Ligand code: BES
């Protein structure tokens with residue numbers, strides 16, 4: 001059966017910084033000016049300089065924009081240019097872009113809207129509303145994320161700009177680092193979204209594993225593949241049980257990153273990331289109703305997020321040792337599928353009674369967590385998974401669920417999530433519901449009554465021993481219902497930028513977060 005070929009990710013947008021608006025490439029067709037709300041005073045940032053440099057009277061432009069709320073984040077007022085000013089022989093339009101107070105978050109959001117609105121406009125000059133590096137990263141992340149598109153439709157959207165100039169008053173030497181880092185982080189999220197978009201007639205476990213290998217080709221990350229036979233031999237009973245109903249066998253990937261250099265204080269640190277990689281979740285014999293199954297090609301989002309994080313560690317010069325485990329399987333229905341009531345043995349010997357074959361994510365994660373703790377001696381383990389519909393019931397579709405055995409780790413991840421625009425909310429690993437997992441024939445059941453997100457987390461907790469651990473249940477946020485700022489309709493790649501921020505914060509002092517807007 002022939003399947004269409006989906007594009008890989010497009011060439012990166014070429015971002016550069018300039019101190020002046022006019023000394024730029026003559027081919028620029030779109031000029032973007034930020035509108036800020038300065039304690040109730042609405043103005044175009046740097047308006048006077050622009051007037052001097054270009055002869056464009058921005059105050060008059062702002063009057064023409066009257067009516068709406070031009071400073072609100074992401075509001076765009078488009079004005080055609082009839083008389084080209086000096087230095088812009090090809091200029092066709094000016095967009096006034098609302099950025100509110102100009103915090104990094106507001107800028108990231110506005111830039112994402114801008115990326116979509118500026119499709120087909122050609123090369124762009126964006127006047128920055130300030131000179132902070134955080135604002136520079138925000139524009140880049142917003143534009144790259146907001147322009148996500150992956151389709152085999154024949155009527156594709158017009159392209160976003162291939163070159164973007166960012167104009168800001170001062171040009172510190174830091175830019176050489178800030179720009180490539182922001183691009184690397186945003187593109188990592190693109191990769192995760194791409195993998196989550198792929199339909200499961202293409203995305204078998206083998207296909208996904210091949211793509212991860214390809215993604216990591218030119219990076220310092222090394223890959224080890226465990227095939228079905230090896231998984232059986234080594235006792236990965238959870239991955240085998242979930243994958244055995246599919247005509248495409250399961251696999252486990254181990255991805256290893258060693259920093260080139262790291263300061264003494266980080267040398268003992270070893271982070272293990274685990275991502276759920278179910279390439280399609282029918283529910284198995286405990287089959288899902290049609291509506292719940294329709295988007296289950298995305299049930300490998302955790303694995304995609306982790307693989308994408310790994311792909312960016314080299315570029316971001318992460319100074320911590322990181323190993324990733326991706327258990328990948330299809331949860332299918334067939335004569336060889338696991339049955340309710342089956343009892344399995346996980347890696348390391350714990351047993352589980354499968355009371356519901358649709359609670360498959362925790363079965364594959366359990367093996368990986370047990371292996372991590374037993375073989376890799378990590379200082380911290382973080383798993384990320386589209387694990388329970390309960391996370392969505394609890395938190396809606398904009399906030400991810402966070403569980404942790406460590407207050408310090410929970411706070412650090414929560415902060416990283418806020419900075420990244422991927423908000424998390426901590427839920428309790430409460431012993432109150434421990435009894436719900438009781439089985440009379442095995443160490444635990446995989447599903448029972450009780451709050452689903454919490455009991456799933458409690459199930460996993462038994463496999464991490466005393467190791468510091470956090471669990472991110474992203475079933476709530478893996479998918480966006482509509483275009484909303486940097487989240488384009490469809491997969492969000494939620495978690496990529498949070499984990500990258502958390503992993504790279506160890507090597508840098510935490511940036512000043514005073515500018516955060518209220519959540
Ligand atoms: N992959 C699903 C969870 C999910 C639901 C992800 C909605 C994204 C959107 C998971 O494997 C699952 O089926 N969970 C069950 C658990 C239950 C059987 C205990 C659920 O949430 O209903």
Ligand code: MN
Pocket residue numbers: 281283357358359360361
């Ligand atoms: Mn399921």
Ligand code: ZN
Pocket residue numbers: 278281299358360361386387
């Ligand atoms: Zn699932």
